Amino acid sequence: xxxxxxxxxxxxxxxxxxxxxxxxxxxxxxxxxxxxxxxxxxxxxxxxxxxxxxxxxxxxxxxxxxxxxxxxxxxxxxxxxxxxxxxxxxxxxxxxxxxxxxxxxxxxxxxxxxxxxxxxxxxxxxxxxxxxxxxxxxxxxxxxxxxxxxxxxxxxxxxxxxxxxxxxxxxxxxxxxxxxxxxxxxxxxxxxxxxxxxxxxxxxxxxxxxxxxxxxxxxxxxxxxxxxxxxxxxxxxxxxxxxxxxxxxxxxxxxxxxxxxxxxxxxxxxxxxxxxxxxxxxxxxxxxxxxxxxxxxxxxxxxxxxxxxxxxxxxxxxxxxxxxxxxxxxxxxxxxxxxxxxxxxxxxxxxxxxxxxxxxxxxxxxxxxxxxxxxxxxxxxxxxxxxxxxxxxxxxxxxxxxxxxxxxxxxxxxxxxxxxxxxxxxxxxxxxxxxxxxxxxxxxxxxxxxxxxxxxxxxxxxxxxxxxxxxxxxxx
Amino acid sequence: xxxxxxxxxxxxxxxxxxxxxxxxxxxxxxxxxxxxxxxxxxxxxxxxxxxxxxxxxxxxxxxxxxxxxxxxxxxxxxxxxxxxxxxxxxxxxxxxxxxxxxxxxxxxxxxxxxxxxxxxxxxxxxxxxxxxxxxxxxxxxxxxxxxxxxxxxxxxxxxxxxxxxxxxxxxxxxxxxxxxxxxxxxxxxxxxxxxxxxxxxxx
Numbered sequence: 001x002x003x004x005x006x007x008x009x010x011x012x013x014x015x016x017x018x019x020x021x022x023x024x025x026x027x028x029x030x031x032x033x034x035x036x037x038x039x040x041x042x043x044x045x046x047x048x049x050x051x052x053x054x055x056x057x058x059x060x061x062x063x064x065x066x067x068x069x070x071x072x073x074x075x076x077x078x079x080x081x082x083x084x085x086x087x088x089x090x091x092x093x094x095x096x097x098x099x100x101x102x103x104x105x106x107x108x109x110x111x112x113x114x115x116x117x118x119x120x121x122x123x124x125x126x127x128x129x130x131x132x133x134x135x136x137x138x139x140x141x142x143x144x145x146x147x148x149x150x151x152x153x154x155x156x157x158x159x160x161x162x163x164x165x166x167x168x169x170x171x172x173x174x175x176x177x178x179x180x181x182x183x184x185x186x187x188x189x190x191x192x193x194x195x196x197x198x199x200x201x202x203x204x205x206x207x208x209x210x211x212x213x214x215x216x217x218x219x220x221x222x223x224x225x226x227x228x229x230x231x232x233x234x235x236x237x238x239x240x241x242x243x244x245x246x247x248x249x250x251x252x253x254x255x256x257x258x259x260x261x262x263x264x265x266x267x268x269x270x271x272x273x274x275x276x277x278x279x280x281x282x283x284x285x286x287x288x289x290x291x292x293x294x295x296x297x298x299x300x301x302x303x304x305x306x307x308x309x310x311x312x313x314x315x316x317x318x319x320x321x322x323x324x325x326x327x328x329x330x331x332x333x334x335x336x337x338x339x340x341x342x343x344x345x346x347x348x349x350x351x352x353x354x355x356x357x358x359x360x361x362x363x364x365x366x367x368x369x370x371x372x373x374x375x376x377x378x379x380x381x382x383x384x385x386x387x388x389x390x391x392x393x394x395x396x397x398x399x400x401x402x403x404x405x406x407x408x409x410x411x412x413x414x415x416x417x418x419x420x421x422x423x424x425x426x427x428x429x430x431x432x433x434x435x436x437x438x439x440x441x442x443x444x445x446x447x448x449x450x451x452x453x454x455x456x457x458x459x460x461x462x463x464x465x466x467x468x469x470x471x472x473x474x475x476x
Numbered sequence: 477x478x479x480x481x482x483x484x485x486x487x488x489x490x491x492x493x494x495x496x497x498x499x500x501x502x503x504x505x506x507x508x509x510x511x512x513x514x515x516x517x518x519x520x521x522x523x524x525x526x527x528x529x530x531x532x533x534x535x536x537x538x539x540x541x542x543x544x545x546x547x548x549x550x551x552x553x554x555x556x557x558x559x560x561x562x563x564x565x566x567x568x569x570x571x572x573x574x575x576x577x578x579x580x581x582x583x584x585x586x587x588x589x590x591x592x593x594x595x596x597x598x599x600x601x602x603x604x605x606x607x608x609x610x611x612x613x614x615x616x617x618x619x620x621x622x623x624x625x626x627x628x629x630x631x632x633x634x635x636x637x638x639x640x641x642x643x644x645x646x647x648x649x650x651x652x653x654x655x656x657x658x659x660x661x662x663x664x665x666x667x668x669x670x671x672x673x674x675x676x677x678x679x
Contacts, residue, residue: 021668022661027642031661033668035675043561045509056659065678071507088507095509106678132675139560139584155562155588157653165658167665169643203494204554207583237557239583258676303494303557324493324552331492423503442498442558444521 008278011244012175012210015150015275019133021167029169035132035149037162038118039066039105041096042423043137047160048099060166061104065127068093068110069117071423074386074413082110082414086425103163116389116415119143119357123227124391126256130245130272135162140357140439141240142233146226147253148245148275150210153234173239176209177283180217182291187473189367190225191359191437191456193217193289194232195297195307201287203305206238209284212277213243217291223252224361231358232439235304244276296471298344299441299454301332306441308344310459310471316340335443336451344453344469351434352383352464353446354457355413356420359437360388364457365396368437369404371461371472377409378467384411384426386418410464422447435463477593479651483574484620486546488535489611495551496558497585501567503559514563515570536571540616548619550607551578555596556585565589575621577628579604590644591653597621597628603636623648 009017016032024030037060044066051058058064071089073082084090093110100107108114114121119140122128128144134151135141137159144151158168178197198205211233218226226243233241250269253259260268295309306329308315317329317340333340354360354368365387377383385405387393393415396402402412419426420438428434428450437460441452453469462472505517523534530537540546549568555578556564565588568576575595586596599607610617610631617631623645627635640648647654 018672021664027646029641029643031658031664033665033672036678042506046511046562049509050655054655059665060674062677062679063674086507092507092509127676127678129676137560137562139558153560153584155560155565155584155591157562157588157591157655161655161658164655165661165665166669167658167661169654169658171641203557204580204582207554207580234558237554237582258678303496327491328493421503423506440496440498440558442496444502445498448502448504448521 008281010175010277010281010283011148011212011242011275012150012173013281015131015133016172018131024171029171031167032170033133034135034162034166034168035063036122036127036134037064038122038134038136038141039064039159040070040118040136040138041068041092042070043156044099044159045092045095046156047163048103050160051103051163056164058103058105058163061106063166064105064163065108066096066100066105067108067115067118067121068096070417070421072110072416073424074416074418074426077414089424113390116391117357117360117417119231120360120388120392123147123223124256124389126253126259129253129259129268130249131275135168139234140231142238143227143231143357145230145233145241146223146243147249148243148272150240150242152240174209175283176206176211177286178211178213178289179215179286180213180289180291181215182217184217184291184294187296187458188294189456189458190221190228192294192297193291194229195299195304195454196294197289198232198236198305199297199307200289201236203235203303204237206233206236209238210240210242211236211238212283213241218243219246222363223248224363227361228358232304235439245272296456296459296473298459298469299452300336300338300344301329302335302441302443304439304441304454306332307454310455310469311345314338314340314342314344345471346468348468349433349435349453349463350381351428351432352381352460353386353419353434353436353438354460355384355386355388355418356438357388357417358439359457360386360392362392362395364437365392365401368457368461369401371458371475372408372410372465373404375408375465377464381464381467382411383409383464384413384419386413387415389415408465419446421445435460435469477651477653480574480593480595480623480648482620482622483547484618485548485574486540486616486618487548487550487611488538488541488546489550489608490535491552491608493552494554494557497556497561497564498558500556500564501561506561506563511566512570514567515572518567518571547572547574548621549573549576550611551576553579555581557582560584560588562588562592565592565594569594577604577607590648593648593651595621595623595648597638599628599636599638606630606634
């Protein structure tokens with residue numbers, strides 16, 4: 001007879017079970033403990049206001065960290081300081097400073113050398129660790145799942161609940177396995193894997209579920225590549241993305257400022273070692289993909305599931321399986337000014353953006369720079385390179401990557417979300433097209449009337465030097 | 477939070493699928509530190525032209541759907557996907573909506589809506605299709621949503637049940653939020669904390 005406690009558990013089961021403050025019942029969701037709460041300027045002001053109104057303190061400021069990223073300028077500093085010219089953005093940033101000071105929360109503000117995109121700095125500082133629960137008022141919190149942490153985005157009301165109680169009411173999510181085996185062909189990256197996955201399962205294909213990525217292709221990825229994959233889990237509707245920790249995870253974390261030290265480190269290693277899904281653990285659904293069959297991917301439409309291999313052709317809405325999908329595709333092609341059957345290769349773009357919590361880490365910049373070295377941004381193209389954090393920026397500068405970009409004619413910027421969300425002045429003009437390494441190609445996402453083609457840093461760089469959508473594999 | 481019990485109202489139909497929160501409230505309006513006033517920017521790039529004038533062909537601008545007239549939005553599948561911005565339900569509420577009927581919602585949007593008294597109603601596809609048919613025939617005929625009974629009664633008198641988490645239902649019916657409940661869990665939270673040392677420290 002098999003005892004209940006011996007039944008094999010998945011990674012998400014294990015993290016969930018170790019964070020339940022009160023178990024869920026039919027009438028009430030579980031009270032789930034939050035190990036780390038990341039805060040930024042855009043989705044927190046109304047939460048702090050609520051605490052102030054109700055005279056509630058922040059329960060665990062020592063488990064909370066704030067930074068500034070969404071509405072911050074990325075234009076060069078003058079005498080070391082960033083000038084925030086937009087009065088509304090400036091007021092929002094000031095408000096975060098005031099809130100952090102009043103409630104005793106540590107803030108990596110614009111003058112801090114550790115400032116950057118919230119999902120870049122958490123891992124970079126060693127705050128993001130296996131087995132933790134992590135939340136932030138930002139849907140791309142799924143990024144942290146790359147470390148085997150259950151990490152998900154929440155709204156502003158829930159930001160307030162976590163500030164006040166360090167817990168959330170949650171129903172246990174369902175699980176889904178995405179197994180990717182095989183070896184990636186040259187020129188195909190983590191970004192192409194996740195775009196291919198979203199194209200396969202759909203924009204709502206993982207709604208209500210946690211996606212666990214498994215298989216030999218995932219095991220062979222670096223931590224930064226794993227973050228790119230988990231980052232876009234939300235674009236398939238997933239509650240979170242997860243990858244079991246392994247030696248790659250441990251090597252990445254060793255020696256980072258907030259990673260455990262000494263005896264704590266050894267104890268942590270022992271805990272992390274037990275996190276991976278047990279042999280025979282069951283997933284409610286499993287989808288398999290062969291890495292060797294993948295090509296560089298690019299989106300053609302107005303949501304991230306509308307993606308094709310870069311040498312493919314724009315699909316014909318008339319061939320869509322349902323009338324709703326036909327309408328959706330028709331609308332997308334009209335917005336993108338594309339015709340059914342048209343190839344994307346050779347389509348001119350005005351802007352190339354390398355950045356965002358998806359692809360702004362040092363390895364992303366190295367890949368883009370490798371393509372740019374000795375080449376020049378094509379006439380009529382504006383290229384922005386925006387490092388994910390000030391640490392990434394200084395690392396890139398130490399390696400001379402900034403000079404590669406600047407000599408190629410690209411703009412080398414300060415750290416932030418920049419043109420991914422286009423609320424800091426970095427934006428497309430109406431009718432402009434961009435190849436972007438970010439995560440969303442929704443209508444107007446990068447500026448009202450702008451058209452976004454999502455792709456990898458390699459494809460972005462190849463496009464910048466070509467002046468039109470290009471396949472990095474055929475760059476001479 | 478204002479309680480939600482029953483609602484009888486006209487509907488506005490926005491049939492597009494996968495409507496993302498960037499459409500509901502574009503990012504350039506997120507620089508506010510307030511919850512109020514976002515209705516003016518609801519679906520800004522679809523509802524308004526470049527001069528800020530209402531586009532007459534957009535459903536939310538139809539004469540019977542004017543501000544305050546219709547408080548039910550009938551939407552396509554996977555409504556509210558994308559960004560976690562709670563500004564999306566705030567904008568919908570500020571514009572005058574109290575409920576959204578669809579065949580499915582994105583997780584974070586549904587959570588955010590429930591916490592603000594905006595009821596996401598998930599109907600099975602045939603009932604949703606029937607509702608669209610009836611609205612095409614008589615656009616101003618009202619629909620009734622009864623949260624206690626968890627039913628939507630269509631213009632033809634047929635009632636269709638919808639699921640809602642019992643705890644969210646309790647909060648909505650009574651106009652209370654979850655924070656009060658979580659604060660009441662103080663003892664259990666403290667007990668958890670003494671049994672589990674902090675896994676990280678940001679200090």
